[in-house]
């Protein structure tokens with residue numbers, strides 16, 4: 001048809017125009033070819049590619065549909081230099097784009113709107129920035145590799161969420177900042193098996209959305225990484241085979257590993273984990289490699305089966321003995337006591353060796369008997385352990401000025417030599433147990449002490465307890 005023919009009706013012109021518009025927005029063989037020529041032009045050393053035919057669909061490492069639409073560009077590992085054309089996202093049928101391990105530089109163009117794209121490999125280049133709309137509309141995306149590029153700092157944009165079939169997201173050494181986005185959990189990406197975010201500038205906690213996720217290989221190891229908080233959520237990541245958390249600031253006890261029946265490779269070194277190594281890890285049948293060096297782990301030195309490769313250098317934790325074997329009974333009891341307050345870091349750092357009477361923080365002894373436990377103003381959260389009743393030599397128990405919750409255990413009345421119990425200024429509730437009259441009990445500053453239960457919701461409920 002010739003647009004210039006005067007007899008063309010207005011309606012017909014409109015239809016034609018709308019076709020032109022839709023062909024343009026969906027791309028065409030002709031626009032694809034133009035983008036390919038532009039790509040070739042922006043490669044400084046294209047000769048090795050042998051891209052000489054006028055028709056890009058006949059080029060090596062390029063694949064088209066029968067009607068000339070480009071669906072695959074696979075030019076990884078070709079020693080190429082140059083940059084990518086800014087209109088690359090007009091290749092609207094593109095499914096696979098691979099330029100990994102070349103020397104491409106400059107900012108990445110947007111790939112937004114490429115809703116057929118399944119796999120994109122950009123790793124190992126010199127790309128300097130990633131646009132915020134990069135993932136917009138990539139509804140079929142399955143694999144992303146962005147590792148080892150000198151990006152200016154960025155955060156993984158929310159728009160990635162539209163890639164609901166995502167299986168692999170790999171972006172280590174990619175200058176990502178901020179928190180690990182919640183959407184990497186199982187609710188958004190039910191098929192995600194690989195999440196590699198090592199060597200970025202991530203900080204903050206593991207997202208609770210990781211609970212129940214299908215991730216198998218999780219790399220979050222850092223270089224002076226700032227990921228912190230507890231790793232409890234991994235006890236619900238039962239598909240994990242590989243867990244690399246080294247070089248961060250994670251704290252608290254190791255969780256129960258018994259549900260992680262596929263876990264082979266567990267790297268927890270160079271963090272601030274406290275508490276004993278759980279039997280559920282030591283006896284995990286699938287385990288092949290474990291790294292525990294440089295933490296503040298307590299209790300007995302774990303003895304892994306000989307089939308497990310163990311990285312646990314001597315004197316880089318707070319185990320009671322350098323060889324496997326049970327701790328002194330006073331140490332075991334104290335560890336059971338601090339379990340209920342989450343094995344505080346300060347105590348784990350200070351409680352070295354197997355003798356609590358060797359000037360351990362908070363502990364006073366007479367001969368070899370613990371007579372005073374003083375954890376005043378120690379930032380304790382959690383509850384008062386009934387195991388305290390096993391330390392029968394205690395005379396003074398000072399737990400004042402913390403954030404302890406729960407009740408005062410009745411077991412404490414069994415301590416034969418107790419003279420003072422100070423739990424003032426906490427958040428305890430419940431009846432005060434019946435101590436001997438010789439015991440001075442200080443409970444002021446606990447709003448709900450003496451009440452059966454702490455108020456469940458609004459303060460308006462308190463009248464029920466009166």
Ligand SMILES: *[C@@H]1O[C@H](CO)[C@@H](O)[C@H](O)[C@H]1NC(C)=O
Nearest residue numbers: 149150151152153154174175
């Ligand atoms: C990371 O991003 C920051 C800020 O954009 C930049 O100063 C730094 O050089 C980048 N780091 C790397 C390794 O590219």
Ligand SMILES: *[C@@H]1O[C@H](CO)[C@@H](O)[C@H](O)[C@H]1NC(C)=O
Nearest residue numbers: 203204205226227228229230
């Ligand atoms: C984690 O680090 C952030 C700063 O990055 C800090 O504000 C937060 O209190 C830390 N959380 C824990 C549990 O240590």
Ligand SMILES: *[C@@H]1O[C@H](CO)[C@@H](O)[C@H](O)[C@H]1NC(C)=O
Nearest residue numbers: 208211212232233234235236
């Ligand atoms: C583990 O999953 C259970 C069941 O969904 C949930 O109740 C619990 O809070 C989860 N624990 C953690 C640490 O995420």
Ligand SMILES: *[C@@H]1O[C@H](CO)[C@@H](O)[C@H](O)[C@H]1NC(C)=O
Nearest residue numbers: 246267289290291309310311
């Ligand atoms: C973890 O331990 C294994 C076995 O000792 C070792 O081969 C590996 O290099 C260690 N990984 C790190 C990051 O230290």
Ligand SMILES: *[C@@H]1O[C@H](CO)[C@@H](O)[C@H](O)[C@H]1NC(C)=O
Nearest residue numbers: 329332333334336386387390
């Ligand atoms: C601590 O109390 C628990 C529960 O009563 C008990 O199983 C455990 O043996 C106690 N630990 C010690 C060291 O007495």
Ligand SMILES: *[C@@H]1O[C@H](CO)[C@@H](O)[C@H](O)[C@H]1NC(C)=O
Nearest residue numbers: 365366367368369370392393
């Ligand atoms: C330590 O306690 C035991 C009883 O548990 C007692 O026989 C011993 O005399 C006590 N030692 C000191 C120095 O008080």
Ligand SMILES: *[C@@H]1O[C@H](CO)[C@@H](O)[C@H](O)[C@H]1NC(C)=O
Nearest residue numbers: 369370391392393394416417
């Ligand atoms: C209680 O104190 C008495 C007197 O100091 C001491 O002889 C006894 O061993 C103590 N009991 C315990 C269980 O430590």
